[in-house]
Amino acid sequence: MISADSIPLLFIVLILFLIHMTKLMFRSIHKNGRSVPQLPPVPPHGPSPVVSCPVAHRWLCARMLHQRPTFRWIHRLMKEMDTDIARFRLGNVRVIPVTCPEIAREFLKKHGAIFSSRPTSMATRIYSGGFLTTILSPYSDQWKKMRRVIVSEIISPKRHHCLQGRRTEEADNLVKYIYNRSESSSRTVNLRTVARQYPGNVIRKLMFGKRCFGEERADDGTTVAEEEHIEAIFTILNGHERFVEEATRTVNNYHDPIIDSRIGKWRRFGNSNQEFTSDEPHDLLDVLITLIDAEGKPLLTPEEIKAQVTEIMFATIDNPSNAVEWAMAEMINQPKILETAMDELDRVVDKERLVQECDIPHLNYIKACIREAFRLHPIAPFVPPHMAMSDAIVAGNFIPKGSHVLLSRMGLRRNPKVWNKPLEFRPERHLTSDCTEVQLTEPDLRFISLSIGRRGCVAPLLGTTMTVMLLTRMVQGFYWKASLDVKSINLDESLEDMFLADPLVTQAKPRLPLHLYP
Structure with missing residues (x-):
């Protein structure tokens, strides 16, 4: 006999039971009655919420708080689960990490339209100028507009060819700087500084027509301004929200005066401005400023120009610098690999001239070394997140x-x-019998270098050119070895990111005729 007092309790139990059964049915039955797949698997004790931690999940929250950065415990848990796709809940966000090439291709190729948006955050809002740019902006008309501008005007083959001379100038400056360091009393070269400043110099030259924000140094080394500029860009790339705003302000303090001045000149004088010797834009900033719409009005606002300039800067610096620093560290530790790379350069280019961009298609071993650096030592643990726009x-x-x-x-x-x-670092794995020319891109997503799909890298040619020229000029121009009293390079990763734990400091010795050093 059920007492009247127990009826409310039974009613509550019944409601809870019905809610539980509804959840189970939702996971296994589609609205039209057909069975559908389950959600990706979660860790044994649930999807691990971070912000609100029920008692059942406290153990995992404790692990997460003491095992930062986040990407390391995510990969550790996936390895323990023995799964290539998983489901975590970080705060109120459902996160789906993927470690399998086949599944990754299905996301980006088969379902590319659904996963072509980006999530928003305070950090991405700040350094995209309020989502005015291409890489981190959500799917929108604004994103499509800016992507068209980048593809058709900034990284087109014609534009790439027109700016080749400026890239070559910076490749020559690279050799000059390393040569001057090799002739100093210590003969030491900080390759992290070199590897980061070279692409910074290149993109500043392409964007602003000059490599420095102030007066250039006689040895073509970096000034305090360029060092601060690159440091701020890498702070932005690390994505720590409490530092992003200040770092973005630092970058903008260097960019904005140049952009405002240039916009003023073009708006006032146009092609009649005596500072311009032809009707053609001189650099990429000129291109962005002089674009017009169907009514003959400026296509881009000053805010759009500033935001896109910043994004182009950090999109072109990170991958080349990280890949080449790691490649050089691995090659110095394995002298046979370094010797094979030098032999290829001597055979294809010889020692009577410096390697040029036209040589890149024929330098397969060098590109295999870079591919292996991309594979084994990526710049970041994940690509920028893709957000599902529908189930x-x-x-x-x-x-x-x-x-x-x-x-x-x-x-x-x-x-x-x-x-x-x-x-293991083994460049030979990328030299297959059916491959006539090694490419740095990886369309099968067995590793990710420049990504693919609708949100993939839009400038693989520029990225390839900058990366290969950076490594080839180093390998062709100099003999390299670890610093004095160091038997081999420490190849440990930083605990907080994917960079080499310690900046790569080495010794360099010229290996070409002296007249080839600028």
Whole structure:
């Protein structure tokens, strides 16, 4: 006999039971009655919320708080789960990390339209100028507009060819700077500084027509301004929200006066401005300023120009610098690899001239070294997140609308199902009999270099050119070895990111006829 006092309690139990059954049915039954796939798997104790931690999940929250950065415990848990796709809840966000090439291709190729948006955050809002740019802005008409500008006007083959002379100037300046350091009393070269400043010098020359914000140094080394500029860009790339605003302000303090002055000149005088010797834009900033719409009005606002200039800067600096620093560290530790690379350059280019961009198609071993650096030592653990604009079924998994999909550079590069001895630096693995020319892109996503799909890298040619020229000029021009009293380079990763734990400091010795050094 059920007492009247127990009826409310039974009613509550019944409601809870019905809610539980409804959740189970939702996971297994579609609205039209057909069965649908499950959500991706979660860790044994749930999807691990970070902000609100129920008692059942406190153990995992404690692990997460003491195992930063986040990407390391995500990959550790996925390895423990033995899964290539998983589901975590970070705060109120559902995060789907992926470490399998086949699943990654399905996200970016088969379902590319659904996953072509980006999530928003305070940090991305700041350094995209309020989502005015291409890389980190959500899918929108603004994104499509800016992407058209970049593809058709900034990185077109014609524009790339026209600016070749400026890139060559910076390649010559690179050799000059290293030569001057090699002739100093210590003969030491900080390759992290060199590897970061070279692409910075190149993109400043392409964007502003000059490599320095002030007076150039006689040895073509960096000034305090350029060092501060690059440091701020890498702070932005690290994405720490409390530092992003200040770093973005630092970058803008260097960019904005140049941009405002140039906009003023073009708006007042146009092509009649005596400072311009032809009707053609002189650099990429001129291109952005002089674009017009169907009514003959400026296509881009000053705010759009400033935001896109900043984004182009940090999009072109990170990958080349990180890949080449790691490649040089690995090659110095394995002298046979370094010797093979030098032999290829001597054979293809010889020692009577400096390597040029026209040589790049023929330098397959050098490019294999760079591919291996991209594979084994990516710039970041994940690509920028893709956000689902609608529900989707990917590789048999139900991906709800709003999920943040993280394609893992770490997981793809070290996947033992894909790579033999994945932790070893072996450039030869990229030299296959059916490959006539080695490319730095990887369309099959066995690792991620320049990404693919609608939100992939739009400038693979520029990225390839800058990376290969940086490494080839170093390898061709100099003999390299570890600093004195150092038997081999420490190849440990930084605990907080994917960079080499310690900046690569080496010794350099010229190996070409002296007249080739600028």
